[in-house]
Amino acid sequence: MKLVTCCHFKICLVLAGVMAGNAVQVQGDEPSYNSQQVARINKEVRLVWSDWEISPSAAATDGEWCRRVYLDVIGRIPSVSELTAFMNDKDPNKKAKLVGKLLHDEEFIEEYARNWTTLWTNILIGRSGGTERNTLTSREGMQKYLRDTFARNKPYDRMVYELVTATGTTSPGSEKFNGATNFLAMKVNEEKGTLATAATTKIFMGLQVQCTQCHNHPFNEWKQRKFWEMNAFFRQTRALRTFVPGTRDVASAELVNEDFGGEGSTPEEAEIYYELRNGLMEVAYPVFVDGTAVGSSGFVEDVVRRKELGKQMLKADSNEEANYLEKMIVNRMWGHFFGYAFTKPVDDLGPHNTPTHPELLNYLGLEFRKNSYDLKQLITWITLSEAYSLSSRTNSSNVTADDPQLGESPKFSHFYLRQMRAEELYESLLVATQAHKTRGSYEEQERTKTQWLRQFTVAFGNDEGEEQTTFNGTIPQALMMFNGDMIKKATSLDKGSFLQTIAASPKIRDSQKINYLFMAALGRNASSSETRIAKQLLLAREGDVAAALQDVWWAVLNSNEFIINH
Secondary structure (H helix, E strand, O other), X not given: OOOOOHHHHHHHHHHHHHHOOOOOOOOOOOOOOOOHHHHHHHHHHHHXXXXXXXXXXXXXXXXXXXXXXXXXXXXXXXXHHHHHHHHHOOOOOHHHHHHHHHHHOHHHHHHHHHHHHHHHHHHHHOOOOOOOOOOOOOHHHHHHHHHHHHHOOOOHHHHHHHHHHOOEEOOOOOOOEOHHHHHOOOOOOHHHHHHHHHHXXXXXXXXXXXXXXXXXXXXXXXXHHHXXXXXXXXXXXXXXXXXXXXOOOEEEEEEEEOOOOOOXXXXXXXXXXXXXXXXXXXXXXXXXXXXXXOOOOOOOOOOOHHHHHHHHHHOOOOOOOOOHHHHHHHHHHHHHHHOOOOOOOOOOOOOOOOOOOHHHHHHHHHHHHHOOOOHHHHHHHHHOOOHHHEOXXXXXXXXXXXXXXHOOOOOOOOOOOEEOOHHHHHHHHHHHOOHHHHOOOHHHHHHHHXXXXXXXXXXXXXXXXXXXXXXXXXXXXXXXXXXXXXXXHHOOOOOOOHHHHHHOOOOOOHHHHHHHHHHHHHOXXXXXXXXXXXXXXXXXXXXOHHHHHHHHHHHHHOOHHHHEEO
């Protein structure tokens, strides 16, 4: 993109500023799709509105809802053709049709699997997992397992069981390859498996037991004994290293179950010891969080402790109370689609942390179990709920009473604005500029994206050195969006480029070209004020339509509205 003059740059910034709060608000119809689960969600959420005497925001426009569901389900904004097809559809059940299409149609399977693979890879091994020197984790192996899992819509309980009990090698192409091993490969050897203990209970059960490793929990009944009883399940497991010939560099790893002799003298009763704060030593055996004990032998031929752990995690509660496993995934998925879960943090369901909607959380957990742990069913219920269909614009009754950023508990009376993840921005830029049509193989796509994300993560690292994946208005973010290679490619006027093709279309009026750019990025037409500013750019460019469109497109892509899920 050519550097614009100071005057042009100011106009571009004005245009970007106007877009921050200029989306058209249209009162939509109530969702026509209904089911037992969706009706129950609507009822429970409305009860909270009634208790707080607040009114929900108006419905989101079709364009806003369509853009939102594309981002949340498959990780990108819709193309103009996809957006207009939905907006022109007169079927009262078109929302249910679109959700079903995104979840089940063959044309979206790869994108659905890619999006959820990205999310779960980061949950299970972190954004840098598998990239460290001499790591035992294969990021490629983890992604392959997850991609196959989501492409086949594997039941969630089966996925969890496989991740917790996996054995085999971590790297694709190896003889005993099992990608699920990458979840625990770097965790079981460290500090007597305490990292595996903490990660498993937190990610899948919403129990943050790590602080009870050294002392009893200060706010609930969790005792130090509970941590070490859970830890005992992992003490038969080891990650064996394979080295590059002639070096000490790790080539791969194999997760195995092996006999554990215990920390005493009797493998038949393979106990472990832990120290109380008063210096006394206590003994622990594998006991699940509900008090269910499994065989204490350390011999694999007697009991494979991780398999027993997997079975305990999956067993159904006899009292028709949703288990931690079901509640945790419901809480996580709700948080993904709304920006806020029923608890904060999302992975803390301890008794000290009361959910905002406890009855709804328990109900959805039970329904999820009854529906064979089908994640796509859960996604359908959430995305077709009334709360998910609301506008992000607040009204006088919910502007302060339902603002989690002010410390209020989320009541879901309006859609909460949230910034795109880095991966969502990448995929959305490709779709907005139609660059996705010329992409290479899946492997080539992932390599290219990984290179870009690595630059992005470095640029957006926070003050604590942690990786940052959302947009927070920092100077590095602004500079990358203003001048980064991807934005330059997106706004290029080279022959055959997205912008050049639009600018060179003689049968399309300038106003239509401007609207097309707004539809491509923001899911709506330009407002009258935005159109007026765009025309000022055209005058400033002395009739050079291509250059003016380039300025408009640059401003649109650098607006808050583009990088925010609204």
